[in-house]
Amino acid sequence: MKKLFQSYFESFGGLRKEIWLLSLITLINRAGTMVIPFLSLYLTKSRGFSLEEVGWILSFFGLGSVTGSWLGGKLTDKIGHYRTMALSLILSSVLFVLLQFPESFWSICLGIYLVMTVADIFRPAVFVAISAYSKPQNRTRSVTLIRLAINLGFSAGPALGGLIIATGGYSGLFWVDGLTCLAAGILLLKLLHPKRSNPEPEDIIIRAKSAISDKLYMIFILAMIIFGFIFIQYFSTMPLFYAEHHKLDEFEIGLLLGLNGLFIFLFEMPLIKFLESKEHSATGYVILGTLLTGFSFLVINLTDWVGILVVGMLLATIGEMIGFPFSNSFALNRSDGKKRGSYMALYSIAFSVSHIFGHNSGMQLIDNFGFEFTWYVMLGLAIFACALLLLLKGLLKRETVI
Structure with a gap:
């Protein structure tokens, strides 16, 4: 049993400190996005929309994700992964808080689209950051560690979200989402300096x-x-x-x-x-x-x-x-x-x-x-x-x- 545990922990060895910090930031960010699992319930129970209307709103969720991913790639190539991630996290913190205020169908569609566009700017940037901070031979395991952080975040988020709804209603979700995105952004700025990454040769790029x-x-x-x-x-x-x-x-x-x-x-x-x-x-x-x-x-x-x-x-x-x-x-x-x-x-x-x-x-x-x-x-x-x-x-x- 001891050898089994030792082998398990050794599988995490050799990864750079920056990858662990990036995983921590991702964990906080993903655990914080607890509005998303409860979005359908919020729209039907709190806002009174029909299932058909919710279906269309969720389509704007997907369209925002596509736009954000595309824009995130463009920004990463222009200003780098570090600035792109920071921009996404800090702007997301504001937009998540504001998302609780729209009431009409189209204003909520627009709100969801904007939130997902800004939030998913983070996704291409974090993938590029993995490459920048990891050794080439450890890239796949670095990706796996980030995936582990995402899975843990998505597991903890709904449980915490349910507790928040039970005690303070849906409004509390938006505030917690905003604050966790802000916390992840501050951690990024404080702990993960871009000088520690492996820069790409500028002439090649x-x-x-x-x-x-x-x-x-x-x-x-x-x-x-x-x-x-x-x-x-x-x-x-x-x-x-x-x-x-x-x-x-x-x-x-x-x-x-x-x-x-x-x-x-x-x-x-x-x-x-x-x-x-x-x-x-x-x-x-x-x-x-x-x-x-x-x-x-x-x-x-x-x-x-x-x-x-x-x-x-x-x-x-x-x-x-x-x-x-x-x-x-x-x-x-x-x-x-x-x-x-x-x-x-x-x-x-x-x-x-x-x-x-x-x-x-x-x-x-x-x-x-x-x-x-x-x-x-x-x-x-x-x-x-x-x-x-x-x-x-x-x-x-x-x-x-x-």
Whole structure:
């Protein structure tokens, strides 16, 4: 047991202090964004909007995320990751507080759009910061540590948010969100100085092309949109399957979804350290992660045994644990010596696009064709994404030879 614990803690070794500080800032920021999980409840219960109106408001949420990711990439290439992150955190703190005051449908749509635009400016910048502060050989594990901070933040945030609503109402959420964003911004300014990063050669960056002109990278981005489209079903349509097909109650569904976060917390970093020690390409691991996620939809169609839901969740979680860190690592490595902000912006936008179309499309498929057909569609999409990644892998080999 002692060796097991020692091996676990060793998997976190070798990461620079700045990466740990960046993880702390990300943890505080993500734990603070507790308005987001309660947004639908706030809009229906506190503001009295219909489900159709809430659906449109959430579309502006996704559009703001896309705009923010694009703008974040542009700003990162222009003014650097440090200033971009600070700008996002400090402006977000003000906008989160102000978001409680709009009352009409269109003013809330605009408010949500502005908040998400400013908040998601942070995403490409933090990816670039990972590259700037980490050693090249530790990039994937650095990404994994940031993911761990995000997962912990999203786990703590809703629990704290529920307590705040119970004691002080929804208004308290907006104030806490604003204050935590401000706290994260102050920590960034105080602890994470840009002089500690590894600067890119300026002459290379000036002459470099943007990500959109990199045809191989665009194949990768298309595969990531599909991967994201598939994976987010576990947090929108899959709970409906648990409830309607398997008759699970909210507590049991919560336990299944919680298994995802617990498994990631316990095993992702050791798993990534183990996989990094093997001589396989990042694209190969992303293919494996995508396949495992696709197979998770296949297995739940094979039997009505309720235990298969745990198997499916574990397959999807392992797929996520492998697919996301190595895809992020591929994007960072592909952007070496190029306009890194534009590369990481496209990577972030891929998952924003998945959110815009994935939830609604999954719901429509289930409504028209049922759960079984929908899960086979997800498996088919996973296979298509793997085909794109195999094509990419072959083209990358030819590029290296040339």
